[in-house]
Amino acid sequence: MMAIRELKVCLLGDTGVGKSSIVCRFVQDHFDHNISPTIGASFMTKTVPCGNELHKFLIWDTAGQERFHSLAPMYYRGSAAAVIVYDITKQDSFYTLKKWVKELKEHGPENIVMAIAGNKCDLSDIREVPLKDAKEYAESIGAIVVETSAKNAINIEELFQGIRPVVLTVCQLPGNSLISTSAASQLMALPAHLSAAVRPPAQQI
Amino acid sequence: MADTLPSEFDVIVIGTGLPESIIAAACSRSGQRVLHVDSRSYYGGNWASFSFSGLLSWLKEYQENSDIVNDSPVWQYHILENEEAIALSRKDKTIQHVEVFCYASQDLHEDVEEAGALQKNHALVTSTNSTEAADSACLPTEDESLSTVSCEMLIEQTPSSDPESALEVNGAEVTGEKENHSDDKTCVPSTSAEEMSDNVPIAEDTTEQPKKNKITYSQIIKEGRRFNIDLVSKLLYSRGLLIDLLIKSNVSRYAEFKNITRILAFRDGRVEQVPCSRADVFNSKQLSMVEKRMLMKFLTFCMEYEKFPDEYKGYEEITFCEYLKTQKLTPNLQYIVLHSIAMTSQTASSTIDGLKATKNFLHCLGRYGNTPFLFPLYGQGELPQCFCRMCAVFGGIYCLRHSVQCLVVDKESRKCKAIIDQFGQRIISKHFLVEDSYFSENTCSRVQYRQISRAVLITDRSVLKTDSDQQISVLTVPAEEPGTFAVRVIELCSSTMTCMKGTYLVHLTCTSSKTAREDLEPVVQKLFIPYTEVEIENEQVEKPRILWALYFNMRDSSDISRSCYNDLPSNVYVCSGPDCGLGNDNAVKQAETIFQEICPSEDFCPPPPNPEDIVLDGDSLQPEANSETLKESTNLGNLEEPSE
Numbered sequence: 001m002m003a004i005r006e007l008k009v010c011l012l013g014d015t016g017v018g019k020s021s022i023v024c025r026f027v028q029d030h031f032d033h034n035i036s037p038t039i040g041a042s043f044m045t046k047t048v049p050c051g052n053e054l055h056k057f058l059i060w061d062t063a064g065q066e067r068f069h070s071l072a073p074m075y076y077r078g079s080a081a082a083v084i085v086y087d088i089t090k091q092d093s094f095y096t097l098k099k100w101v102k103e104l105k106e107h108g109p110e111n112i113v114m115a116i117a118g119n120k121c122d123l124s125d126i127r128e129v130p131l132k133d134a135k136e137y138a139e140s141i142g143a144i145v146v147e148t149s150a151k152n153a154i155n156i157e158e159l160f161q162g163i164r165p166v167v168l169t170v171c172q173l174p175g176n177s178l179i180s181t182s183a184a185s186q187l188m189a190l191p192a193h194l195s196a197a198v199r200p201p202a203q204q205i
Numbered sequence: 206m207a208d209t210l211p212s213e214f215d216v217i218v219i220g221t222g223l224p225e226s227i228i229a230a231a232c233s234r235s236g237q238r239v240l241h242v243d244s245r246s247y248y249g250g251n252w253a254s255f256s257f258s259g260l261l262s263w264l265k266e267y268q269e270n271s272d273i274v275n276d277s278p279v280w281q282y283h284i285l286e287n288e289e290a291i292a293l294s295r296k297d298k299t300i301q302h303v304e305v306f307c308y309a310s311q312d313l314h315e316d317v318e319e320a321g322a323l324q325k326n327h328a329l330v331t332s333t334n335s336t337e338a339a340d341s342a343c344l345p346t347e348d349e350s351l352s353t354v355s356c357e358m359l360i361e362q363t364p365s366s367d368p369e370s371a372l373e374v375n376g377a378e379v380t381g382e383k384e385n386h387s388d389d390k391t392c393v394p395s396t397s398a399e400e401m402s403d404n405v406p407i408a409e410d411t412t413e414q415p416k417k418n419k420i421t422y423s424q425i426i427k428e429g430r431r432f433n434i435d436l437v438s439k440l441l442y443s444r445g446l447l448i449d450l451l452i453k454s455n456v457s458r459y460a461e462f463k464n465i466t467r468i469l470a471f472r473d474g475r476v477e478q479v480p481c482s483r484a485d486v487f488n489s490k491q492l493s494m495v496e497k498r499m500l501m502k503f504l505t506f507c508m509e510y511e512k513f514p515d516e517y518k519g520y521e522e523i524t525f526c527e528y529l530k531t532q533k534l535t536p537n538l539q540y541i542v543l544h545s546i547a548m549t550s551q552t553a554s555s556t557i558d559g560l561k562a563t564k565n566f567l568h569c570l571g572r573y574g575n576t577p578f579l580f581p582l583y584g585q586g587e588l589p590q591c592f593c594r595m596c597a598v599f600g601g602i603y604c605l606r607h608s609v610q611c612l613v614v615d616k617e618s619r620k621c622k623a624i625i626d627q628f629g630q631r632i633i634s635k636h637f638l639v640e641d642s643y644f645s646e647n648t649c650s651r652v653q654y655r656q657i658s659r660a661v662l663i664t665d666r667s668v669l670k671t672d673s674d675q676q677i678s679v680l681t682v683p684a685e686e687p688g689t690f691a692v693r694v695i696e697l698c699s700s701t702m703t704c705m706k707g708t709y710l711v712h713l714t715c716t717s718s719k720t721a722r723e724d725l726e727p728v729v730q731k732l733f734i735p736y737t738e739v740e741i742e743n744e745q746v747e748k749p750r751i752l753w754a755l756y757f758n759m760r761d762s763s764d765i766s767r768s769c770y771n772d773l774p775s776n777v778y779v780c781s782g783p784d785c786g787l788g789n790d791n792a793v794k795q796a797e798t799i800f801q802e803i804c805p806s807e808d809f810c811p812p813p814p815n816p817e818d819i820v821l822d823g824d825s826l827q828p829e830a831n832s833e834t835l836k837e838s839t840n841l842g843n844l845e846e847p848s849e
Contacts, residue, residue, distance in 0.1 A: 015208065063594060063597035063598045064597055064600075064602065064603070065593075065594070065597045065603045067208055067602070067603075068208065068210075068602070068603060068604040068605070068607070069605070069606075070248075070603040070604055070605040072248050072590035072593060072594060073248075073583075073590070074248075074459065074460070074583070074587050074590035074591060074594070075590075075594070077582075077583060077587075078461075
């Protein structure tokens, strides 16, 4: 049996920039125009083979708690990486990106890998944020940056693939255990365990 | 925050403590539209955990809090003729008698700050300045505001500073403090401040080279985010209601837990380990062969005591302590059973209560490890957050830093129909859940609160040294005088993610009879010594040394009958703050009772639907993600009863 490495990735960014759509595209290769804004999945998983290991992404969505700036510190616990999303057609969402980075620095684990995603790049004719600005900013904070389109499936796979090697390098630094391998959850794995991605559309419950 | 709140909900929950959060999750789970607000900037209310700088800001907030003057109520303009208002309090009066002591050496010339941390208020400010954000990216920056907060805390508390900002936080308690604060040593705040400045050896430090094993105050500040300091110190019983609820609702997947590694007892001035499993009993060096047999026999009986009524029938009228004397147990064993296993006091509990407690303890043993308790990684404060997340996942709306001015009551029906929030927005709902501390004095005038005495210590070593420095221990120190209460000590090591490496975080808790310091200092003095330079030379020191200490009293609003609150409409429910007990059963019971009143026929936090039953709107799911999640959930089932 192949070893499974779990990588918790949390998503950040303003309401409506397409966080859930990015996960949905990555995990289910699916895009829904009318995704309801408040219903975020608890988290979704996707397992990707890598050499003789399986890498299992546990992708946490904000569940709408970002809407009134009420994300809980618990949301960031144990994250190996954070994907911070802005909307390339909304300058404001790029400004607030910096606020999310700040919050991540405050509450997130040290050495968390940051990836910036400029979503909705299919709408580049109404673009407000030049890619150059994003690149400059990303460089200043040591983050990966890529423009994506969850709608047209552009760069979504690349975004997550881009995170992987960086996370693995960071994890090899001494004293760093951001990735929980299956064995590492020896702790008190009681309920502990991260599991099932449930995506309950509220109207069906 | 351009986004505005919807104006109608089914349930509005005010306060994000554990019971409120569980109810919010349960209601949201069963399809209610939930608005969950908290006037504070963090989750959990008095159930919260803080980083070191977070704790300092919390202390500061209480000082500022006392300055708030209730200005003219704007909400009155929003109340119609056929309505009445129940004003909510804007002051939190649940914390009193706060006293801080720093024994670790402080180098005040050095500008220190918590790495990566930002002051709470600053997080509110949307940064539009790119250089500012870039600055915060590189770790040790010179953020003036932060270093001010961290260092000034202690400076402010010296008697020479403004008396308004003295240690006594609650406005009501500060009587007489304004005049003669530096001379009048009889008043608690100035005395403690005096002591504190004595205990801080500033002068010696600046000249000394830091030693290898020396921990300084600036180190604590720098590593401040390693701390997750619980305001309320509790553990989870392995078979307690909270564990059951966490598993049942799948909320457990948001948190991780560690087993408490040992139970300790304090006898004849010494700390020793209590054997509690069968293996422990047989390996114990403190017990004689005869004692081992006696203890095993007694514990085996306790496991199923109901089956042998003859054994305890005649003793129902007496205390458990007296009952133990009638059993074939040596004084040593009686002590262990009474204080460390049943965890009750000499006078408080009856034979039946004691047997029940002992049985519960044994019943919880072995489920997840060698002791009956679990502790959540990153602190107790994670638990309310986990339930809030579940509420949000099912559509609940979250708003921190959002206060409610009043509840609006319809005069005719005597029902609450809306709230008016800080912006004057009227939000309609069917049910209203309010945490005790949000009520004004008018509403609580008849309520008699008890108090909890709390101390938080940062120490440099464990109370009982062993090969491993990663022990999590619980210790009960019995009450010495009548009228006082047993003190519960929980010592957390750095692997619980609640303190920095090389330190221990110690929580002391008891029911108050006096101020927290008066109640707990005697126990602190028995177990610990203050950290000073001199003792570093002296290798004889065995007791752990205190680097930093905090005392405070917290209101215990549990077990208060609803009828004690004045004029509450029937659709307004009251949640209490934390109780003094070790477990969390009280919060869960309370949550379930209130939930059943709101949603009478609904299941309480049922498991989320099976992933394969979930169909997204529009197109169907790809099967891959599904099979993946399913595999995992069976996994979780196995984890319920892990093999040892």
